[in-house]
Amino acid sequence: MSFSATNFAQPRPVPVGIRSNEKSLSSDPFRFRFRGSPSFLGSPHSLRFNPTPPLKLAIPHSRRSPAAAVTDVSNGKMVKSSANMLFGFVLQLITKEEGLELYEDMILGRFFEDMCAQMYYRGKMFGFVHLYNGQEAVSTGFIKLLKKEDTVVSTYRDHVHALSKGVPARAVMSELFGKATGCCRGQGGSMHMFSKEHNLIGGFAFIGEGIPVATGAAFSSKYRREVLKEASADHVTLAFFGDGTCNNGQFYECLNMAALWKLPIIFVVENNLWAIGMSHLRATSDPEIWKKGPAFGMAGVHVDGMDVLKVREVAKEAIERARRGDGPTLVECETYRFRGHSLADPDELRDPAEKARYAARDPISALKKYMIENKLANEQELKSIEKKIDEVLDDAVEYSDESPLPPRSQLLENVFADPKGFGIGPDGKYRCEDPKFTQGTAHV
Amino acid sequence: MATLFQGVGAVTPFSASSSLDSNKLLLPSRKSLSISDSRGSIFVYRSDALNLKAATRKQDLLIPNAVATKGETSTSAKSGHELLLFEALREGLEEEMERDPRVCVMGEDVGHYGGSYKVTKGLAEKYGDLRVLDTPIAENSFTGMGIGAAMTGLRPIVEGMNMGFLLLAFNQISNNCGMLHYTSGGQFTIPIVIRGPGGVGRQLGAEHSQRLESYFQSIPGIQMVACSTPYNAKGLMKAAIRSENPVILFEHVLLYNLKERIPDEEYVLSLEEAEMVRPGEHVTILTYSRMRYHVMQAAKTLVNKGYDPEVIDIRSLKPFDLYTIGCSVKKTHRVLIVEECMRTGGIGASLTAAITENFHDYLDAPIVCLSSQDVPTPYAGTLEEWTVVQPAQIVSAVEQLCQ
Numbered sequence A: 001m002s003f004s005a006t007n008f009a010q011p012r013p014v015p016v017g018i019r020s021n022e023k024s025l026s027s028d029p030f031r032f033r034f035r036g037s038p039s040f041l042g043s044p045h046s047l048r049f050n051p052t053p054p055l056k057l058a059i060p061h062s063r064r065s066p067a068a069a070v071t072d073v074s075n076g077k078m079v080k081s082s083a084n085m086l087f088g089f090v091l092q093l094i095t096k097e098e099g100l101e102l103y104e105d106m107i108l109g110r111f112f113e114d115m116c117a118q119m120y121y122r123g124k125m126f127g128f129v130h131l132y133n134g135q136e137a138v139s140t141g142f143i144k145l146l147k148k149e150d151t152v153v154s155t156y157r158d159h160v161h162a163l164s165k166g167v168p169a170r171a172v173m174s175e176l177f178g179k180a181t182g183c184c185r186g187q188g189g190s191m192h193m194f195s196k197e198h199n200l201i202g203g204f205a206f207i208g209e210g211i212p213v214a215t216g217a218a219f220s221s222k223y224r225r226e227v228l229k230e231a232s233a234d235h236v237t238l239a240f241f242g243d244g245t246c247n248n249g250q251f252y253e254c255l256n257m258a259a260l261w262k263l264p265i266i267f268v269v270e271n272n273l274w275a276i277g278m279s280h281l282r283a284t285s286d287p288e289i290w291k292k293g294p295a296f297g298m299a300g301v302h303v304d305g306m307d308v309l310k311v312r313e314v315a316k317e318a319i320e321r322a323r324r325g326d327g328p329t330l331v332e333c334e335t336y337r338f339r340g341h342s343l344a345d346p347d348e349l350r351d352p353a354e355k356a357r358y359a360a361r362d363p364i365s366a367l368k369k370y371m372i373e374n375k376l377a378n379e380q381e382l383k384s385i386e387k388k389i390d391e392v393l394d395d396a397v398e399y400s401d402e403s404p405l406p407p408r409s410q411l412l413e414n415v416f417a418d419p420k421g422f423g424i425g426p427d428g429k430y431r432c433e434d435p436k437f438t439q440g441t442a443h444v
Numbered sequence B: 001m002a003t004l005f006q007g008v009g010a011v012t013p014f015s016a017s018s019s020l021d022s023n024k025l026l027l028p029s030r031k032s033l034s035i036s037d038s039r040g041s042i043f044v045y046r047s048d049a050l051n052l053k054a055a056t057r058k059q060d061l062l063i064p065n066a067v068a069t070k071g072e073t074s075t076s077a078k079s080g081h082e083l084l085l086f087e088a089l090r091e092g093l094e095e096e097m098e099r100d101p102r103v104c105v106m107g108e109d110v111g112h113y114g115g116s117y118k119v120t121k122g123l124a125e126k127y128g129d130l131r132v133l134d135t136p137i138a139e140n141s142f143t144g145m146g147i148g149a150a151m152t153g154l155r156p157i158v159e160g161m162n163m164g165f166l167l168l169a170f171n172q173i174s175n176n177c178g179m180l181h182y183t184s185g186g187q188f189t190i191p192i193v194i195r196g197p198g199g200v201g202r203q204l205g206a207e208h209s210q211r212l213e214s215y216f217q218s219i220p221g222i223q224m225v226a227c228s229t230p231y232n233a234k235g236l237m238k239a240a241i242r243s244e245n246p247v248i249l250f251e252h253v254l255l256y257n258l259k260e261r262i263p264d265e266e267y268v269l270s271l272e273e274a275e276m277v278r279p280g281e282h283v284t285i286l287t288y289s290r291m292r293y294h295v296m297q298a299a300k301t302l303v304n305k306g307y308d309p310e311v312i313d314i315r316s317l318k319p320f321d322l323y324t325i326g327c328s329v330k331k332t333h334r335v336l337i338v339e340e341c342m343r344t345g346g347i348g349a350s351l352t353a354a355i356t357e358n359f360h361d362y363l364d365a366p367i368v369c370l371s372s373q374d375v376p377t378p379y380a381g382t383l384e385e386w387t388v389v390q391p392a393q394i395v396s397a398v399e400q401l402c403q
Helices: A021-026 A070-075 A080-086 A098-122 A134-144 A160-165 A169-177 A212-228 A249-261 A289-295 A308-324 A352-359 A365-372 A378-401 A435-439 B047-058 B087-100 B125-129 B139-151 B163-177 B230-242 B291-304 B324-333 B347-361 B382-386 B391-401
Strands: A152-153 A237-244 A267-271 A299-304 A328-335 B081-084 B103-109 B133-135 B155-159 B193-198 B223-226 B246-250 B259-262 B276-277 B283-287 B309-313 B316-318 B335-342 B368-372
Touching: A021 A152, A080 B230, A098 A134, A098 A160, A098 A169, A098 A365, A134 A160, A134 A267, A134 A308, A134 A365, A152 A212, A160 A169, A169 A378, A212 A249, A212 A267, A212 B081, A212 B139, A249 A267, A249 A289, A249 B139, A267 A289, A267 A308, A267 A435, A289 A299, A289 A328, A299 A308, A308 A328, A308 A365, A308 B335, A365 A378, A435 B155, B081 B087, B087 B103, B087 B125, B087 B230, B103 B139, B125 B133, B139 B155, B139 B163, B163 B193, B223 B230, B230 B246, B230 B259, B276 B291, B283 B291, B283 B324, B283 B391, B291 B309, B291 B335, B291 B391, B309 B324, B324 B347, B335 B347, B335 B391, B347 B368, B368 B391
Parallel strands: A152 A237, A237 A267, A267 A328, A299 A328, B103 B133, B103 B155, B155 B193, B193 B246, B223 B246, B283 B309, B283 B335, B335 B368
Antiparallel strands: B081 B259, B223 B316, B276 B309
């Protein structure tokens, strides 16, 4: 897959308020006319139709719906990218530094997750571990554009979001090992990554329950700007979640509130087509999630989530919209997870041909190819990045191995921010004053 | 109805210079806390210290009345101002919003409508639509939004139009509100207040007459308080807003129009303490919220019959104030719990267990717990009356207990 100008920045455009002409799709759910995108073929045999060979994602402008691109709506101008495409410009999308940064971040994500799998099978970590292999383009494409004060909310597949946001690999790894030096002192685990310093507010185990929290963070940002009059408060919030979540009520309730109050939030759907063993097509009446944005009056965009540069383009626009105060965006990233849902998932249900098709679109190899073809980097530089990441990870594992396990005294420490909440004991003193409290053996 | 021993003059104020950080782990036990801010010091009323002292003084005197008459309260009766409970809540809320610009309210109809029980009346005009936010009808999501806002620096108060509606927000309250401070390793605090009216009203039907204290009490990481008088409503509201912990404040639909005279000065009550309503000798009656009034009504009858009940409004439903309760049990040796909560797994059940565990040796009789019947509240007036504990039942329970 090449990264020529014809392929890049082709988000499925949907204007706010203009009805798409795809109404006919809903009448026969099995005859979607996907505009050249083969990705929705990821369904069980019985539902498959017309298996088309993997198409290049070049979509000539004329075949697209007459709807204009997202930027069109807010600016009222013709979209620049199509103009460029028409004239066949090859745009320089990223500088060398940016490219290396993106590459390093994706390699960190991939190698970290592979190391997690190794450590899990060696018995260093337990429970549910959900790995992000294959989806790195989404995390890197979005999070690398954020400022430190911007907020990220994720789900249980949150290791790589944490890493992209800047949480050190050491902190994440020791959290997974359950050590006291973990980013959450070992109390959260794989599914609850938090970092106040890096503004990562979770890590949620139930799908959908992070979306209202993200909406709250965005509300906070708007409140600071408008009520507290902090001029610099233009922080945006990114909420990452999957295709399964898009059938959950909390998702829709938050789309409504975010659009209603024009909150600075971006809803990023990582549509990897599978919710454990449930195919997205089997669970959803209208599988095109980006269309649900305009239903609430916000921009809805579809992007190829295996291509970090495309994701980055869409992300840039969405983040700028949110920072300006023009409200939320719903971005559907079509992506794929190369491993099972979690390390406990045998992953027998997905078609090997589908997996192979997506493996060929590995975002890391794609970026590598792009950088080398466009003379942004050579093999040597990329190899040295990989080596560097290997060292970072070895150090993280060593650090985590040597870190202490949480002592008993930690058991009761963080239940309440104000430990008076444990109440008054029979002796008249607050329970938190009981020396056994600090030892973790107090009866509360 | 004025309660005993809570007059303005009865508390020792601390000087303006001593400000204690209420978040410090080691606290001087049972002393009054004072919080001084830029406006000067304010006085915190710790009901227990005064009441126990006063109680020992009064031991020798016969108590002619079950409840305090106007003349018995101290000189405060002339100072202070009279208001209704919902106005007291509003006053507390407004004072806190004035004091800290990060305090905001969100809920259904809290803004332009002024709140379905008028607790937020006038606030939207004063503070704007963003600070007093009218939300769409999406409890789960706007409670979650409140939690997210609390994590990122605001201090929201989420109003459930009826506590029953919070069932829809249970996911957010249980998973996020209670747990996030812990799972984030202490990184994020959630200083949110979730409040709303609950309890059995006047023929409101089953779903609007729910008592959900029992549902929330197992959630680790939250505190629950129930207010019952205008005085403690305002004090608890302020304490809840200032607390760094997530607090659920239970109000009662039938108590909003209670009138009482409250002090003019600013005061904040303690979230963890119980309130001594009427000291006594023969039996300890533990109650909260609306049942307090049924108990006081029964107490009138009991006094006429020669009994001397000690009535404690536990106020803090989670955690229990085992000190006040314990001191009382050690004195009277008999306990009656009167509550409106469901019998099964309710507050009374937990309280019975806690008292048995801690004060078993001091009990002369098994603990009697009077709760509502385990039925969905019927619409019919007569049936509804029989669902809830009535004063007559309280009187006969005390008589049986004291045999």
